[in-house]
Amino acid sequence: MQKILNYINGELLEPVSKQFMDNFDPSTGSVYSLIPDSDERDVELAVKAADEAYENWSSFSPEKRSKIMVRISELMEKHIDKLAEAETVDQGKPLWLSKTGEIPRAISNIRFFGTAIEHFASEAHPMGDHAINYTVRTPIGVVGCISPWNLPLYLFTWKIAPALATGNCVVAKPSEITPMSAYLFAEICIEAGLPKGVLNIVHGLGPKVGSSIVSHPNIKAISFTGGTKTGAEIARVAAPMFKKLSLELGGKNPNIIFADCDFDKMLNETVRSSFLNQGEICLCGSRIFIERPLYEKFKTAFIEKIKQQILGDPLNEKTKIGAIVSEPHFQKILSYIELAKQEGGTILIGGNNVKPEGRCANGWFIEPTIIEGLSYDCRTNQEEIFGPVVTLTPFDNEEEVLMMANSTQYGLACTVWTENLTRAHRISQKIKSGIVWINCWLLRDLRTPFGGVKQSGVGREGGWEALRFFTEQKNICVKL
Numbered sequence: 001m002q003k004i005l006n007y008i009n010g011e012l013l014e015p016v017s018k019q020f021m022d023n024f025d026p027s028t029g030s031v032y033s034l035i036p037d038s039d040e041r042d043v044e045l046a047v048k049a050a051d052e053a054y055e056n057w058s059s060f061s062p063e064k065r066s067k068i069m070v071r072i073s074e075l076m077e078k079h080i081d082k083l084a085e086a087e088t089v090d091q092g093k094p095l096w097l098s099k100t101g102e103i104p105r106a107i108s109n110i111r112f113f114g115t116a117i118e119h120f121a122s123e124a125h126p127m128g129d130h131a132i133n134y135t136v137r138t139p140i141g142v143v144g145c146i147s148p149w150n151l152p153l154y155l156f157t158w159k160i161a162p163a164l165a166t167g168n169c170v171v172a173k174p175s176e177i178t179p180m181s182a183y184l185f186a187e188i189c190i191e192a193g194l195p196k197g198v199l200n201i202v203h204g205l206g207p208k209v210g211s212s213i214v215s216h217p218n219i220k221a222i223s224f225t226g227g228t229k230t231g232a233e234i235a236r237v238a239a240p241m242f243k244k245l246s247l248e249l250g251g252k253n254p255n256i257i258f259a260d261c262d263f264d265k266m267l268n269e270t271v272r273s274s275f276l277n278q279g280e281i282c283l284c285g286s287r288i289f290i291e292r293p294l295y296e297k298f299k300t301a302f303i304e305k306i307k308q309q310i311l312g313d314p315l316n317e318k319t320k321i322g323a324i325v326s327e328p329h330f331q332k333i334l335s336y337i338e339l340a341k342q343e344g345g346t347i348l349i350g351g352n353n354v355k356p357e358g359r360c361a362n363g364w365f366i367e368p369t370i371i372e373g374l375s376y377d378c379r380t381n382q383e384e385i386f387g388p389v390v391t392l393t394p395f396d397n398e399e400e401v402l403m404m405a406n407s408t409q410y411g412l413a414c415t416v417w418t419e420n421l422t423r424a425h426r427i428s429q430k431i432k433s434g435i436v437w438i439n440c441w442l443l444r445d446l447r448t449p450f451g452g453v454k455q456s457g458v459g460r461e462g463g464w465e466a467l468r469f470f471t472e473q474k475n476i477c478v479k480l
């Protein structure tokens with residue numbers, strides 16, 4: 001069986017413990033590869049390699065680092081089919097989505113930051129004719145990047161690309177649930193000639209490998225994407241060590257639909273924003289609020305659309321809804337559907353696990369599920385489910401919908417559907433989230449700040465924000 005290996009000091013290595021864990025294909029429910037069960041000894045080796053590589057890598061000109069990163073992105077293009085298939089088998093998402101969404105975006109991440117660094121500049125503040133201040137931005141040193149399972153290579157590269165571009169060396173940990181594409185990425189880095197030790201990838205469990213990265217004294221900054229609870233634990237450890245922290249955490253995003261919206265456009269996008277990637281995207285809109293005059297029309301049309309969504313083998317090109325990433329997550333989603341029933345919700349469509357015929361009969365599949373009749377403040381409407389489950393709630397006016405939309409502990413993203421732009425802007429000002437989409441969803445420009453408020457996170461990724469996060473500023477004042 002294929003063994004995934006750590007990438008440390010430019011080499012692919014077994015973990016020091018020689019222990020491996022099972023890695024599952026969620027579409028079949030069976031083990032198809034093995035993942036290193038690394039521990040603090042592997043992290044130590046990775047930090048040592050990164051420390052040693054730092055002087056050289058940080059002294060490269062931006063242009064020289066850029067050339068290597070662009071080469072990595074070109075090799076990713078060359079291996080796009082292999083990367084896409086690996087992502088689908090490991091994560092459960094439909095293959096077309098890996099090919100057209102996830103992997104192309106991972107390639108863009110590397111290219112975007114690999115070229116942005118050539119345009120990155122710092123400021124000067126002249127004090128009349130008697131002095132000048134200029135600010136230099138230097139890399140931080142060795143940094144840690146920890147990513148989740150829902151968009152594995154996409155979110156992994158979203159962190160390591162700005163870290164590497166700015167001259168840091170990285171110790172990275174992908175999710176233990178979806179390690180394969182990061183392993184293939186390590187092979188690509190070797191092929192591209194990335195100097196050894198600049199990027200190190202240590203596979204394994206969060207409480208073992210992740211926590212060793214967070215608590216290591218030589219790791220000066222942590223960029224983390226994952227659950228809010230894990231983020232709180234990371235902050236608890238890293239804050240007293242005065243590490244720089246970027247935390248991208250959970251969400252429970254509202255999708256606000258006014259009766260004057262462009263109905264067809266809204267309907268098609270709402271299908272996507274509800275169930276793309278089995279609803280396992282932190283930006284999915286899981287609470288759908290519909291202005292009352294449109295409620296019944298929307299409900300009927302939405303259910304009809306969802307009936308047409310083909311669920312099953314992620315390798316089948318017609319499949320729209322693939323497998324749920326892991327058995328524990330599958331059980332968690334089903335338990336939330338039960339909770340919704342106990343809380344008085346009515347399942348309008350879906351609600352069950354599915355056993356597709358053929359090779360996926362033992363995989364983890366859940367029907368796209370639409371629920372109505374719940375209060376806005378019940379647990380189903382307040383807690384993150386992170387699966388193919390949405391709720392419908394009618395509203396009568398702006399004040400009411402804003403109150404319900406803003407009622408959760410989260411504040412990542414919001415979608416607003418209306419042809420009344422004045423209202424759209426008004427709602428956008430009042431909504432408590434880091435991102436608002438008006439008449440669209442998941443339309444991404446990599447230059448824009450990305451992140452959430454409240455318990456959805458601290459800090460912003462994307463564009464200059466990410467390059468600033470991975471650098472320290474020093475002001476130098478010269479008396480003329």
Ligand code: NAD
Binds near residue numbers: 146151155230
């Ligand atoms: P998770 O918090 O369980 O795990 C994320 C990563 O942290 C994994 O690599 C895991 O091994 C590691 N980890 C676990 N415990 C750790 C510890 N004590 N110390 C250090 N690292 C540790 O999250 P998940 O289940 O992989 O991902 C789903 C969550 O991620 C959802 O809440 C989702 O909303 C969130 N998410 C947020 C964004 C965003 O941009 N805000 C994007 C994607 C996913």
